[in-house]
Amino acid sequence: MSGAGSVLIAGASEVVTGDATLGRGDLGLIPDGAVVVEGDRIAWVGPASEAPEADRRVDVGGRTVIPGFVDSHSHLVFAGDRAREFTARMAGERYDGGGIGVSVAATRAASDDELRALVAGRIAEIRAGGTTTVEIKSGYGLSVADEERSLRIAREFTEETTFLGAHVVPQALLEERDAYLDLVTGPMLAACAPHARWIDVFCEPHSAHAFTEAESRRVLEAGRAAGLGLRVHGNQLGPGPGVRLAVELEAASVDHCTYLTDDDIDALAGAADTTVATLLPGVEFSTRSPYPDARRLLDAGVSLALASDCNPGTCYTSSMAFVIALAVREMGLTVAEALLAATAGSAMSLRRNDIGIISTGRRADLTVVDAPSHEHLAYRPGMALARVLDLIERAPSG
Ligand SMILES: [Zn+2]
Numbered sequence: 001m002s003g004a005g006s007v008l009i010a011g012a013s014e015v016v017t018g019d020a021t022l023g024r025g026d027l028g029l030i031p032d033g034a035v036v037v038e039g040d041r042i043a044w045v046g047p048a049s050e051a052p053e054a055d056r057r058v059d060v061g062g063r064t065v066i067p068g069f070v071d072s073h074s075h076l077v078f079a080g081d082r083a084r085e086f087t088a089r090m091a092g093e094r095y096d097g098g099g100i101g102v103s104v105a106a107t108r109a110a111s112d113d114e115l116r117a118l119v120a121g122r123i124a125e126i127r128a129g130g131t132t133t134v135e136i137k138s139g140y141g142l143s144v145a146d147e148e149r150s151l152r153i154a155r156e157f158t159e160e161t162t163f164l165g166a167h168v169v170p171q172a173l174l175e176e177r178d179a180y181l182d183l184v185t186g187p188m189l190a191a192c193a194p195h196a197r198w199i200d201v202f203c204e205p206h207s208a209h210a211f212t213e214a215e216s217r218r219v220l221e222a223g224r225a226a227g228l229g230l231r232v233h234g235n236q237l238g239p240g241p242g243v244r245l246a247v248e249l250e251a252a253s254v255d256h257c258t259y260l261t262d263d264d265i266d267a268l269a270g271a272a273d274t275t276v277a278t279l280l281p282g283v284e285f286s287t288r289s290p291y292p293d294a295r296r297l298l299d300a301g302v303s304l305a306l307a308s309d310c311n312p313g314t315c316y317t318s319s320m321a322f323v324i325a326l327a328v329r330e331m332g333l334t335v336a337e338a339l340l341a342a343t344a345g346s347a348m349s350l351r352r353n354d355i356g357i358i359s360t361g362r363r364a365d366l367t368v369v370d371a372p373s374h375e376h377l378a379y380r381p382g383m384a385l386a387r388v389l390d391l392i393e394r395a396p397s398g
Pocket residue numbers: 073074075233309311
């Protein structure tokens with residue numbers, strides 16, 4: 001294997017840079033574009049007719065090149081599945097978060113190696129779907145040892161790890177909420193912080209298993225004091241304090257945003273440089289819930305991201321192409337807006353300026369869409385069109 005020298009990526013029908021200064025429209029689209037990569041960085045991007053010489057040439061055969069998807073919200077560290085719960089919900093039962101206990105029991109029962117193999121399999125699926133950066137949360141351990149090992153294993157796969165001990169109050173402690181919060185903000189946080197970049201909380205007064213505004217504030221403030229960045233699960237099951245709290249505490253992201261008041265939208269628009277609204281329409285799809293009004297958020301000036309929320313309970317898919325198709329079909333975004341939210345927008349929600357856009361100096365995280373234009377991502381839902389462009393030269397096998 002050798003990544004030495006520069007690589008010219010040629011033969012693209014279009015390159016979507018995500019930087020409006022580099023090409024047409026907000027997408028910064030370059031028809032017949034080309035990209036030059038050196039090492040793990042982008043060295044040049046522009047029209048193929050102006051491309052500089054490179055040591056090696058990779059022809060993508062008329063396909064579309066886009067920034068690798070950034071999936072800024074996932075729960076990949078779990079064992080078991082909840083297909084039965086999904087089937088029951090589709091038959092009309094209401095979801096309130098209690099099913100997380102099923103995944104907690106299965107996750108605790110798995111060995112480190114079993115858990116690592118499960119995460120590795122999901123990471124392979126994610127790359128096969130065109131995603132180059134994924135955030136992974138804990139939250140199916142809910143004990144000091146199980147949360148710590150969930151994050152330790154997640155860290156083997158990504159820098160974007162999030163401590164979510166405050167996912168739900170474990171069933172056994174539902175009558176002792178304060179004791180569980182003492183644990184989450186005390187010994188559990190101390191054990192997990194070395195393996196985490198972020199802290200998150202399921203702020204949802206509509207669920208008896210999740211956390212109130214005061215409890216969520218306590219979790220987030222403890223995380224911040226431990227040096228972690230802030231993320232919030234908010235306004236998923238009904239209107240609530242999540243968005244307000246996230247904006248007040250300058251969280252990088254507030255995720256779900258399914259039920260928003262006018263005040264919530266104003267607050268998010270005013271915080272557009274700080275707090276991103278991350279929409280997770282795969283959850284609405286998989287729980288048969290109303291979709292958030294992404295069109296209204298974007299028109300109000302809110303910074304938007306799209307992510308999968310891949311998890312065993314409410315959305316067991318990591319396909320960002322599917323998420324884009326939903327955002328276009330169900331939430332009123334154009335394909336361009338949805339693609340930007342799934343790349344540059346989600347990079348912003350992780351406060352990363354090295355990914356999400358194809359421009360000189362950024363990471364060479366490139367995805368190829370097996371189609372002549374990016375529109376096919378939404379136009380051909382369910383098709384396996386996007387995959388990560390692997391530029392590492394492999395030794396011939398056999
Ligand atoms: Zn989530």
